[in-house]
């Protein structure tokens with residue numbers, strides 16, 4: 001699956017949930033997206049939910065800002081790092097981020113970074129319009 005198709009499908013799923021939660025306050029919407037609640041109430045939101053498995057090894061995980069406003073991807077990337085194509089990166093160069101380096105491609109590895117998953121961060125950047133928060137995520141990467 002390309003980044004773009006995942007991103008568009010995820011945006012639709014996120015919107016469908018948020019549109020059902022008009023009776024909740026913003027804080028309650030954020031709490032609804034807590035991993036443990038989402039696994040029970042929204043099993044189709046993430047493939048990992050079926051296995052009750054988190055993408056990050058952490059006790060508290062909030063899924064509201066999955067994938068992360070700081071993530072940048074470009075399926076048609078023309079950006080090179082050494083002789084490989086860079087398809088995604090971290091705009092804030094998180095100290096906890098790293099890279100998956102393949103023979104021809106490099107992808108950002110966010111598995112060690114919890115920046116978008118804390119309630120404090122989500123409250124700071126909150127909008128019920130997930131795409132508005134993620135506006136810069138689909139990018140054009142070039143040298």
Ligand code: SF4
Pocket residue numbers: 035045046047048049053054055056062063066
């Ligand atoms: S934050 Fe992790 S567990 Fe939650 S929806 Fe995203 S990938 Fe799935």
